[in-house]
Amino acid sequence: MLGRAIALLPLGGQRRHVIPDLVEALYQGGRRAEMGVLIQELEGGDDADRATAVMLRVLVEPINPTSSVEGTRAALESAGLHVDASDPVSVLRYERARAALAWLAGDEVESHDALLRAYQIARSLGRRDLLRDVILPLIGSAWFSVSASETLELMDDIEGWLGDKAGPLLSASLQDARGFTEYLAGLISAEEKRSQSHRYIEMLQQTGSHLEAIHILDELSFVAWVEGDLQSGNRSNKGPSRSSSGSATATISSTNSLRRR
Amino acid sequence: MNTSRLGRPEEALEIVAKARRIGSEEDIGDQIYLDLAEAHARAMHGEPAAARSSLGSARTKAAGTRMTLMNNDIDVAEGEVEMMAGNRARAMALADRLEAQARELGLPRYAEALRRTVVSARGD
Numbered sequence: 439m440l441g442r443a444i445a446l447l448p449l450g451g452q453r454r455h456v457i458p459d460l461v462e463a464l465y466q467g468g469r470r471a472e473m474g475v476l477i478q479e480l481e482g483g484d485d486a487d488r489a490t491a492v493m494l495r496v497l498v499e500p501i502n503p504t505s506s507v508e509g510t511r512a513a514l515e516s517a518g519l520h521v522d523a524s525d526p527v528s529v530l531r532y533e534r535a536r537a538a539l540a541w542l543a544g545d546e547v548e549s550h551d552a553l554l555r556a557y558q559i560a561r562s563l564g565r566r567d568l569l570r571d572v573i574l575p576l577i578g579s580a581w582f583s584v585s586a587s588e589t590l591e592l593m594d595d596i597e598g599w600l601g602d603k604a605g606p607l608l609s610a611s612l613q614d615a616r617g618f619t620e621y622l623a624g625l626i627s628a629e630e631k632r633s634q635s636h637r638y639i640e641m642l643q644q645t646g647s648h649l650e651a652i653h654i655l656d657e658l659s660f661v662a663w664v665e666g667d668l669q670s671g672n673r674s675n676k677g678p679s680r681s682s683s684g685s686a687t688a689t690i691s692s693t694n695s696l697r698r699r
Numbered sequence: 700m701n702t703s704r705l706g707r708p709e710e711a712l713e714i715v716a717k718a719r720r721i722g723s724e725e726d727i728g729d730q731i732y733l734d735l736a737e738a739h740a741r742a743m744h745g746e747p748a749a750a751r752s753s754l755g756s757a758r759t760k761a762a763g764t765r766m767t768l769m770n771n772d773i774d775v776a777e778g779e780v781e782m783m784a785g786n787r788a789r790a791m792a793l794a795d796r797l798e799a800q801a802r803e804l805g806l807p808r809y810a811e812a813l814r815r816t817v818v819s820a821r822g823d
Contacts, residue, residue: 543764544727544728544761544763544764544765544766544769545764545765545766546765546766546767547765548765581768582767582768582771582804582806582809583765583767584804585803585804585805586804586805586806587805621808622806622808622809623805623806623807623808624807624808659701663701663812663816664808664809664811664812665812666812666815668701668704668705669705
């Protein structure tokens, strides 16, 4: 629909105003090839448009083959000067971009703070749709850096706000994340956590989300380590049917992806 | 790391070498974990100097980061290496600090696992 709207608009400010939402929709839909030309069009606009283009590039491809993370962070910071503070959607987009780069640079604190600000903006606007890719990184960046009780409070808040609007996949993700925190806090048993993860893995495999399923296998490997069962940990890491080289990379990469030059 | 902890350091080193061939050098997170696995395997093999060198490499790559889990993993690996090298005082100091930090976060199971991993480290 956004694509059809853009096709009806002449080149100019009105058209550029629609581009950010269209780029994000294309990204969510896996239609990356169509994004580049739209971002370029945005780069031909005014300072605010160019700033938005920087944010979009960060969001769709945070690891840039032609720029270091620190270089991209500096560009994003400059772009931040042109964000319209009265436009909460733009501010929220800026915070998401900051969070993505801070994570890549190895700063979970800055990443978490930026995601929390993004969450609070979306919550104040009543816009659940703006948080498609915020919820799980927000919780993930809290693990091990803020207390278990604070993490659980945050999850209560998120679940309370989402209510029945979360959908089955996000609900299952949230349940799994809650279970992981509760397990480490000693509130549920290892067996309860494993059962929960296995149910979630089955669901992910049914929906074709194999990479996410591998991530949950990593979680099971972590549980095995906590339980002092290294043999099981190794079995979890090997996982179900996966190709050799790709899966090895994915399993290792799920820990952190840092690239600093 | 698990393979080395299970008492198979040579196999662990083969896995590390293979992983280095397929991984990206620019993915510092990957490289740090490979350094840690190598450090553990070298220590298991009775090569404390090589183990400390790999640990140093991990610490250099992690300098300036604020990633609690990863930085804890580096400390755990150092604790294990020092425990295997017979430097029990340093290992116990690391175990105490790791456990206290995790308990402060309200993560007692994680705290116990951190301590146990360091304290139970044994070489070949």
